[in-house]
Amino acid sequence: DWRRWAPIYSPYVLWRTWEVLQEGMTDSQREIVLPRDYRPLIEAVYAVGYEPTGPHAEAISHALVRYRRETDEHQAQARRALVPAVREAALLRVPGIAISHYIHNRRPIDWALATQLTTQVLDTLMTNPLPPGCFWNVNLPHLSAGDPAPDLVFCSACTQPLPTEYRVEGGQFHYVGEYGRRRHDPESDVAVCFSGQIAVTKLCLWPS
Structure with missing residues (x-):
């Protein structure tokens, strides 16, 4: 249930996690537990040069644009002080x-x-x-x-x-x-x- 993790992770992070981890999984293994500390997950899985492919590429691309925009906004806010x-x-x-x-x-x-x-x-x-x-x-x-x-x-x-x-x-x-x-x-x-x-x-x- 992605809504469970929505307050913590951006849509892009959720899409990428699902895309990366779904390969080779059976229907009984579809439940994915994400760590509360999201930074190691992002650093390990989400490369800056990543280009989405596959049936969900468009949705992931839109989420990626939003994710990068939000990341820039957060960095800017952190520097305002x-x-x-x-x-x-x-x-x-x-x-x-x-x-x-x-x-x-x-x-x-x-x-x-x-x-x-x-x-x-x-x-x-x-x-x-x-x-x-x-x-x-x-x-x-x-x-x-x-x-x-x-x-x-x-x-x-x-x-x-x-x-x-x-x-x-x-x-x-x-x-x-x-x-x-x-x-x-x-x-x-x-x-x-x-x-x-x-x-x-x-x-x-x-x-x-």
Whole structure:
């Protein structure tokens, strides 16, 4: 009964588990018990380059798209706390670097490229000392295949507000603002990032 595991596993994980384990099984062996700790299962069975085949290929493909989108969203959410954490460290006079990745139109992130760009950023910033109460805020651009390698651009922080458009449906507010169309100051970190470059900004909690 797949509903038993739905709160824990995504549809893609369930499809792949069923597809992998059903081969050679008899009807009396169709009950599959999955571990509560899903991470080893995913790492062992679900390759990034997997291409679904067979009679259920279409269903698995749709589930895979959703799974990858949800995974990217979860990773992005996990990284949202980085800037507040680095800011708290700056209050304690501990220097730090906060690195964020712009996500354009919910496209998946090339994490291998992001890792490469992050390494370049760290190699540069680790040799640039910071005064007490300051930290580096870095925004990686969302590049497409074939885009030129980005440059590191030291720039100021944008002073424009985020989009605040909402629609009311069923008595609830739903956010409909488009981050990619937000207002931004010329040559600010937002403008630099949107242009395909790596925006590097020194933020200080008090005048140095």
